[in-house]
Amino acid sequence: MARKGRSMPNTRLARVIKHATISHKTKDGEKKFYKYRMAIVYQTWRSPDGKRYGAKTIYRDYFNAILPDKFFEWYKPIRDKYAEIVKQMITDELYKERYKKKIAKIVGEEVDEEKIKGN
Numbered sequence: 001m002a003r004k005g006r007s008m009p010n011t012r013l014a015r016v017i018k019h020a021t022i023s024h025k026t027k028d029g030e031k032k033f034y035k036y037r038m039a040i041v042y043q044t045w046r047s048p049d050g051k052r053y054g055a056k057t058i059y060r061d062y063f064n065a066i067l068p069d070k071f072f073e074w075y076k077p078i079r080d081k082y083a084e085i086v087k088q089m090i091t092d093e094l095y096k097e098r099y100k101k102k103i104a105k106i107v108g109e110e111v112d113e114e115k116i117k118g119n
Contacts, residue, residue: 011044012058019062035065 019038026032042055067075 012041013044013055014039014041033066036062037065038062 016037016039019036020034022034022036023031039061041058041061043058044053044055046053
């Protein structure tokens with residue numbers, strides 16, 4: 001998908017890289033970490049004959065990768081709930097695939113390989 005996306009006209013791509021990690025002590029004596037990241041956004045271009053192509057830097061954005069504590073207190077329960085839902089969905093699918101053939105043999109049905117792959 002990434003290569004197809006790059007070939008579309010006026011596509012913008014962003015690359016996030018580590019910029020700096022800084023730690024310092026606050027007035028309370030706690031250590032505080034700042035993990036700065038830099039997002040560089042590129043716009044792809046292609047010559048009319050299609051022989052030349054490249055990417056031009058549009059802008060750079062610097063941001064802290066650590067969420068503020070107040071926001072994280074609100075966000076953490078929601079994130080955990082979604083993680084549990086996804087974990088249960090994955091477990092259910094793996095269980096179905098693993099035991100589909102065994103259940104079919106116990107019940108006495110013939111196992112149709114194409115039907116198993118399709119579901």
